[in-house]
Amino acid sequence: MGLNTYISVRDLSVSYGGQRALNNISIDIPDGKITAVIGPSGCGKTTFLKALNRLIELHDGTRVTGQVLIDGEDIYDPAVEVTHLRKKVGILMQRPQVLPMSIYDNVAFGPRIHGTRKKRLLDQLVERHLVEAGLWSEVQDRLHAPASQLSIGQQQRLCLARALAVEPEVILGDEPTSALDPISAQRIEEHLFELGKSHTVVLVTHSLEQARRLADHVLFLYLGDLVEQGPAQDVFDRPKYLRTRCYLSGRYVECPNVDQELNLRGKLTTFDQLESTGHSLRVLGTGQVLKIIVDHYSGDNGVAKALEAKGHRILDVKRLNQSEWEILIQKEGGDAYEI
Amino acid sequence: MIARIAKDRVANGLGRLLCLFILSLALLIAAGLYLRANPVFSAMSLMDLLGSVYWHPTQEKFGMASFIVGSMWVTGLAMVIAVPLGFLTALYLSEYAPARLQDASKPVIDVLAGISPVVYGVWGVAAIVPLVRDYLMPFLSENLPFFPFASDNYTGYSAMAGGLVLAVMVLPILIGVSWEVLSAVPFEIREVSLALGATKWETIKLTVLKKARPGLFAAVILAISRAFGETMAVLMVAGCNLHGLPRSIFDPAYPLPALIANTYGEMMSIPLYDAAVFLAALVLFAVTFVFNAIAWAILMRFEQE
Amino acid sequence: MDLRKFEERVVKSLMIASTCIVAGSLVFILATILFAGLPSLSIEMLTKTPEGGYYLGKEGGILNAIVGSLVLGVTATVIAAMVALPVALYLNVYLRKGSKFGLAVRFFLDALSGVPSIVYGAIGFTVMVWLGMQASLLAGILTVALLILPIMVRAMDEVLKMIPLELKESSFALGTTKLETATRVIARQALPLLLTAVMVSFGRGIGDAASVLFTAGFTDSMPRSLFGPVATLPLAIFFQLGTPFPEVQARGYASAVVLTAIVLFISLASRFLMRASTKNQSR
Numbered sequence: 001m002g003l004n005t006y007i008s009v010r011d012l013s014v015s016y017g018g019q020r021a022l023n024n025i026s027i028d029i030p031d032g033k034i035t036a037v038i039g040p041s042g043c044g045k046t047t048f049l050k051a052l053n054r055l056i057e058l059h060d061g062t063r064v065t066g067q068v069l070i071d072g073e074d075i076y077d078p079a080v081e082v083t084h085l086r087k088k089v090g091i092l093m094q095r096p097q098v099l100p101m102s103i104y105d106n107v108a109f110g111p112r113i114h115g116t117r118k119k120r121l122l123d124q125l126v127e128r129h130l131v132e133a134g135l136w137s138e139v140q141d142r143l144h145a146p147a148s149q150l151s152i153g154q155q156q157r158l159c160l161a162r163a164l165a166v167e168p169e170v171i172l173g174d175e176p177t178s179a180l181d182p183i184s185a186q187r188i189e190e191h192l193f194e195l196g197k198s199h200t201v202v203l204v205t206h207s208l209e210q211a212r213r214l215a216d217h218v219l220f221l222y223l224g225d226l227v228e229q230g231p232a233q234d235v236f237d238r239p240k241y242l243r244t245r246c247y248l249s250g251r252y253v254e255c256p257n258v259d260q261e262l263n264l265r266g267k268l269t270t271f272d273q274l275e276s277t278g279h280s281l282r283v284l285g286t287g288q289v290l291k292i293i294v295d296h297y298s299g300d301n302g303v304a305k306a307l308e309a310k311g312h313r314i315l316d317v318k319r320l321n322q323s324e325w326e327i328l329i330q331k332e333g334g335d336a337y338e339i
Numbered sequence: 340m341i342a343r344i345a346k347d348r349v350a351n352g353l354g355r356l357l358c359l360f361i362l363s364l365a366l367l368i369a370a371g372l373y374l375r376a377n378p379v380f381s382a383m384s385l386m387d388l389l390g391s392v393y394w395h396p397t398q399e400k401f402g403m404a405s406f407i408v409g410s411m412w413v414t415g416l417a418m419v420i421a422v423p424l425g426f427l428t429a430l431y432l433s434e435y436a437p438a439r440l441q442d443a444s445k446p447v448i449d450v451l452a453g454i455s456p457v458v459y460g461v462w463g464v465a466a467i468v469p470l471v472r473d474y475l476m477p478f479l480s481e482n483l484p485f486f487p488f489a490s491d492n493y494t495g496y497s498a499m500a501g502g503l504v505l506a507v508m509v510l511p512i513l514i515g516v517s518w519e520v521l522s523a524v525p526f527e528i529r530e531v532s533l534a535l536g537a538t539k540w541e542t543i544k545l546t547v548l549k550k551a552r553p554g555l556f557a558a559v560i561l562a563i564s565r566a567f568g569e570t571m572a573v574l575m576v577a578g579c580n581l582h583g584l585p586r587s588i589f590d591p592a593y594p595l596p597a598l599i600a601n602t603y604g605e606m607m608s609i610p611l612y613d614a615a616v617f618l619a620a621l622v623l624f625a626v627t628f629v630f631n632a633i634a635w636a637i638l639m640r641f642e643q644e
Numbered sequence: 645m646d647l648r649k650f651e652e653r654v655v656k657s658l659m660i661a662s663t664c665i666v667a668g669s670l671v672f673i674l675a676t677i678l679f680a681g682l683p684s685l686s687i688e689m690l691t692k693t694p695e696g697g698y699y700l701g702k703e704g705g706i707l708n709a710i711v712g713s714l715v716l717g718v719t720a721t722v723i724a725a726m727v728a729l730p731v732a733l734y735l736n737v738y739l740r741k742g743s744k745f746g747l748a749v750r751f752f753l754d755a756l757s758g759v760p761s762i763v764y765g766a767i768g769f770t771v772m773v774w775l776g777m778q779a780s781l782l783a784g785i786l787t788v789a790l791l792i793l794p795i796m797v798r799a800m801d802e803v804l805k806m807i808p809l810e811l812k813e814s815s816f817a818l819g820t821t822k823l824e825t826a827t828r829v830i831a832r833q834a835l836p837l838l839l840t841a842v843m844v845s846f847g848r849g850i851g852d853a854a855s856v857l858f859t860a861g862f863t864d865s866m867p868r869s870l871f872g873p874v875a876t877l878p879l880a881i882f883f884q885l886g887t888p889f890p891e892v893q894a895r896g897y898a899s900a901v902v903l904t905a906i907v908l909f910i911s912l913a914s915r916f917l918m919r920a921s922t923k924n925q926s927r
Binding site: 343344346347350351353354355357358360361362364365368371372375423424425427428430431432435436444446447449450451453454455456457458459460461462464465466507510514538539540541561564565567568569570571575596599600603616617620623624627628630631632635 | 648649651652655656658659660661662663665666667669670672673676677680727730731733734735738745748749751752753754755756757758759760761762763766767770771793794797821822823824826844847848850851852853854857858878881882885896897900903904907908910911912915
């Protein structure tokens with residue numbers, strides 16, 4: 001099931017009525033793994049998530065640029081059938097919202113919409129997914145009672161069953177346990193963990209502990225920017241950037257004092273950039289910070305890597321806009337830099 | 340300091356008094372009407388008054404069934420026309436219309452609600468009665484010569500005319516309340532349904548309408564209540580002559596409020612006539628009061644959720 | 645999938661059609677009234693009172709009805725407002741949020757505002773007879789005041805309900821009495837919208853015929869005393885349309901234009917007032 005779905009986000013920017021929520025996010029979300037999206041509140045995590053199933057379109061004045069490729073096709077292409085997309089990509093919200101109908105009808109809602117009508121099939125479906133969500137034993141004798149009678153933890157499990165009933169390949173979770181009591185939260189987590197084995201799961205979470213427990217892969221979003229991403233081990237134990245380190249250790253994200261600024265706009269080759277950088281670094285003392293602004297940056301191969309190789313520390317790489325990047329370098333190692 | 344508190348106490352007392360006055364108003368009105376209506380029970384029982392069609396005031400026969408049925412015809416027609424129109428419009432405004440259209444519609448609804456009933460009657464006489472007389476009635480009566488279309492009333496002053504005018508008159512309240520009720524359905528329900536892959540209309544059909552159902556029902560009840568009580572406009576276009584019970588939508592109808600309005604002049608001259616008219620007013624009061632109360636109760640509970 | 649989309653398209657077209665029909669009826673009504681009434685509308689109609697036999701085709705105008713309606717309407721509205729405002733303030737400032745008493749009052753207000761105007765007319769008539777009054781301006785004023793009272797209170801209540809609790813809290817926190825909060829803070833904040841509520845009720849009252857049918861009488865002269873009959877526009881329209889003379893009927897249409905113009909003016913003015921007031925408030 002999860003083997004040929006692969007989410008590729010390219011230069012995704014989202015703004016709500018003029019306000020930028022996401023800046024040029026590019027990321028590949030791995031298949032069949034649990035990817036956690038972490039970061040402080042209001043930093044675009046939910047926007048990012050809802051961009052993956054085009055739910056952000058529900059609000060007036062939303063502008064989306066860039067591409068989100070799922071299974072090779074850009075979901076924002078006008079030719080794409082959005083109801084079909086949402087069958088493939090399911091979502092579990094923060095506050096469980098049950099539909100105004102019975103427990104059975106809630107779970108059967110999706111399949112019915114997409115064409116399944118036979119009662120026997122629906123019965124089997126409902127039971128299977130309620131079992132999967134761990135709710136079956138508690139509701140099997142009152143399937144036709146109104147869903148609103150369930151406790152909030154049960155409702156969230158019902159929402160999970162309902163989302164699973166359309167057999168999605170990707171499951172998105174928008175802090176699905178934050179509104180629940182600890183026991184229900186644990187149950188949902190366990191189910192998500194199980195699901196992660198066969199589905200692609202993207203989980204927005206406020207809780208670093210939860211991310212540590214569940215994630216195979218981590219994205220750190222800060223104020224609409226993608227700061228860092230990578231395998232969970234790497235991001236948690238050896239975070240590269242200053243902002244990530246600050247967030248993980250619970251401090252407010254610090255802006256380091258910049259001792260020297262260097263404008264490298266116009267210098268198009270890595271060689272040129274390195275040369276100029278080297279000159280500036282030479283006059284700085286150890287531990288001092290140099291900020292360079294470049295308008296040509298080729299990802300990992302570039303100034304940052306070369307400088308790291310020489311022992312200097314990259315504190316931050318920030319994309320300012322479509323064509324400019326800002327790199328903060330902390331000088332380590334005492335000698336003059338040599339190309 | 341004392342003066343401030345004293346003033347406050349007085350104001351408190353005054354406010355409470357006025358509220359008690361309002362609470363008692365309904366009772367006072369009902370009591371007043373009942374007292375004036377009471378004498379008529381000496382001539383006929385309540386059952387007969389409401390159920391008999393024999394309306395001969397000079398013979399002390401005050402059977403009001405024809406008027407009640409007349410009211411029902413006109414109200415029923417009005418609802419058949421207004422409910423689909425009203426619901427569809429409210430749905431469009433609430434779920435599909437862009438914000439600017441929504442803003443532009445509010446004054447339209449307000450003006451429709453504010454036009455004087457007499458002006459509606461004038462419009463009815465000038466435009467609707469001719470419409471019924473010259474187009475609707477001949478066309479339908481000849482092509483569908485059976486109940487409820489066949490009729491021999493070619494004047495155009497009919498239940499149909501009354502129903503058409505009333506339909507437009509109740510549209511504002513129907514649309515207004517329905518729109519509010521639909522907007523009160525939380526956004527998340529729509530979001531969740533769409534997230535499962537439903538189309539917008541499927542979402543509305545299967546979830547929003549379900550949640551809004553009690554409120555929409557209340558809207559209809561309020562509209563019925565309004566239609567039932569409307570006097571002037573219907574009086575001017577419905578024909579108001581007693582020809583037995585209406586057997587067609589094109590027959591004239593004589594609704595209950597029109598009875599009250601029309602007999603004002605004569606009612607003091609014939610014994611018990613005025614009591615009968617007051618009974619009619621009491622019936623109107625009771626029906627509309629109860630309907631409005633039911634609608635209110637539904638909307639209250641709806642708001643609580 | 646095609647069936648689902650098709651269904652949606654059909655329903656959406658029906659919805660748009662309905663909305664157009666509804667908007668179109670307003671246009672239809674206004675157009676009919678103007679078309680039928682404007683030709684007969686003359687300065688003479690607006691400035692003269694009816695000479696004898698006006699309703700039989702003779703000279704004159706409806707000035708007495710216009711003035712009568714305005715006098716009756718304004719006075720009734722003022723009286724109703726004098727009761728409605730205290731009640732609305734009491735409900736929102738003195739009573740606690742979940743008060744059962746408040747719930748009961750609001751229930752009765754809602755139910756009363758649905759009572760047909762003819763019933764109010766019948767009650768007005770009863771009280772009038774009981775007090776030994778003739779059909780008069782005063783009886784009409786009191787009946788219309790009673791008619792619009794529940795509507796006005798409810799409208800004011802809706803306005804006051806929108807005021808955030810925090811405003812009341814801040815005022816009380818400064819040690820004010822309820823009366824002071826009600827009059828100096830709440831009423832001041834809501835004044836424009838409260839006025840809107842008053843204006844809308846006025847529009848309702850001035851256009852109603854059934855309530856004045858029994859109680860205000862009718863006359864050819866200008867309103868002279870509180871205890872004499874008074875002519876009202878709705879009744880003037882009604883009577884003019886009821887005659888068999890086409891010229892008189894035509895003047896009836898013209899009178900309808902006058903009444904509609906008054907009501908439209910009130911409606912637009914109140915909308916304007918509402919917009920102007922919310923512009924100044926911080927959100």
